[in-house]
Amino acid sequence: MLAFIIRRLISTVLVMGLVGVFIFLLLHLSPGDPAAIIAGDNATPAQIAAIRNSLGLDDPLHLQFARWAVRVLNGDLGISIFSNVPVATLIGQRLWPTVSLAFTTIVLAVTLALAAGVLAAWKAGSLIDRLVMILSVVGFSLPVFVVGYLLIYVFAISLRWLPVQGYSPMSDGFWAWASHLILPSLALGLAYVALIARITRTAMLDVLAEDYMRTARAKGVATGPMLLKHALKNAGVPIVTVIGIGVALLIGGVVITETVFNLPGIGRLVVDAISKRDYPIIQGVILLFSGVYVIINLMVDLSYTLLDPRIRY
């Protein structure tokens, strides 16, 4: 197991290195000139050229890459071309809204989806089952921004129960923090509720049809423990896999959610940086994302051994 973890951690570094090279080349070979964007629309070509020179953007590509790579290996993600703020500082400032959103969304999605999926499987073929499946299709079909605007209209503008936008750190109080995350988490989590609920239902139906479940019922095990302790645990591997994929996909989903609900998170940081061609930010954030992806996959793989002792690495 330890060897497996070490191997995977080494592969994480390799993956991040490859992602770094790929992103660097992709950014620098695609059209777009940060110097022209910085200079503004009224700047002359000579002024733009001077800015390009001062930023080192007219150096040969391999030189620019070497400079960046050496800095990254020294733990320095560089400085934003536009704001002069270190990329690590910018990521640090934006990390908590994104972590908060991802955390509340996953908690909400897993809680609702497991309950709905188990219920649907238990009452397979009933009205409840059909209702859960219909809601799953709706959850899948509605884009995040549509759900977001609907939630804003109903709960923030009409009812005035929750704020439209923004983020409050927990130091402003738990309710201030939570109230700013309820609507974004609902909007973002709906698709994940649908996904996880469907997989939970399918996995549970398979397990509920197993002989040992019939035996458990015959021995008089109560419904609750039977569903949660015997069935859900044995249905766990596909569910955890989907949750893992969901967490990884969440990184893409937070971009739209952060925009609609004006959350100052990592997603908006990278989208803004792409539109401005702020290369150090884009490279830094994508390196971070690639690391997070690999670690999530590692955690999912490790969780299999807890859910199913037959799995060994």
Added chain:
Amino acid sequence: MTRRATTSRRTFLKAGLAAGAAIAAPARLTAQPAPSAAKTIRAVMHGDLTVLDPIWTTANMTAYHGAMLYDTLFGIDANLETKPQMVSKWGASDDSKTWTFELRDGLKFSDGTALTSDDVIASLKRWAARDGAGQHMMQRVSDIAKKDDKTFQFILKEPYGYLVDALGKTSTPLCYIMRKKEAETNPMEKITAYVGSGPFLFNEAETRQGARYVYDRNPNYVPRSEPASGLAGGKVAKVDRVIFENMADSQTALAALQAGEIDFYETPPIDLIEQLESDKNLTLEVLNKTGNIGWLRMNFLHPPFNNVDARRAMLYLLNQEDFMKATFGNPKYYHKCGSNFGCGVPMENDANTQWFKEAPNPAKAKAYLEKSGYKGEPILLLQATNIDFMRNAADLVAGALRSIGATVEVASSDWGGVVNRRAVKAAPDQGGWNLFITWADGAAVSNPIALAGHAATGDKAWFGWPSDAKNEELRDKWATAGSVADKQAIARELQENAWNFVPHVWLGQWVQPTARRKNLVGMLPVPGVVPFWNAEKT
């Protein structure tokens, strides 16, 4: 017997609380007492503030930021007249070659240090190295000399009537006065400390780059005694804090305004204006009366637009009404304008505007295009698809050209792609271009010197690289003219000449209504920046 590791509810709760504390910690460490909501204005502006050095870039958001924390020697008032701001007295020698300026008493930076002529001279030199009008001015300046801590002089090689107007112009970059130590930064590098003598100071601790920018009232600011008017008069900060919230989504910004979470929204989408007008808690007002002007640039380096007849064809071909209607819809907020200096400004005139009275005249446009020797070669039009006006206008230009038999290739990208490609001087089939669309601030367009796009200096000119010696002679003449009447007469000559050699085509002028909560009062109408001094919440 081995004990299995389990997670009890209590352990889970403890872990949850610890995670919560960790999430809260960074904010707790930086938390400071904030002014009350009644003394705080939350505003959503037209974009993000990406660069904090207002001399280094011409970006409008950076000019707004500059207007909050820096002051200017002169400023234009609500009537677009240049008035003294940091200056108390000034005057020229009999030969108009030596100009002496005296600063107002008690001027201080927000850090409490006194503002002196040394700061002013260093700031002037750095600004002039970056600004088109500043460079034009410095060609006539032999020295800027300190007389004493409050007095400095411009020693000129020749009389230069535009001097005071250049120092107070609103087109970017404005001539903001900084501390000497920042002003001595290489003009090609950005400053890293932001301390000014303006009505607000920049609160960097509370600012989150890309999310919100915080300005607190500057206790050391010394306002003029006259009432505030435009960028002139007493810039009295009546609130303790102004926050520029960066909201990328216009629907969210509107919802936040309606819910009272923000007080001011600079650029509500025009198609939602009716919805806002019906909200009794909101006020709509056009603050920048000169607005913006749509702009088609033609590349003078390559056929067909290296021929004046092809450029003339564009004047006759395009109907400004189409461009305005396509993006702005409501005629209340746009109008057609044939003046090369925009409409509603002192330099507006109707010299040589027969084309404007006739356009659109596709038959005449086709005849001019044929006369230019155009034989159906592809015309490459750059289109920025992520900006409504630019996307719609490019579609209309392409359609109009195709309607008279031209072949048009549209190169679509985001605006970042367009700004990259428009700098390429190579032929269109080798990475260059023939046409691109942008817009310019109306106040800047009204000034033949301040707007880089008015220059026709060939290789050194703005993108499109127009070349016309007479244009340059007349611009110089305009800059040295003394009175407004003289300038207006020269502006007529400039326009007469411009619509003969056709440096560009304007696509219509529009204004942007701002939206704000009714309890936010005292917002001043100013071209170029949005001022938050004089504003307060009732």
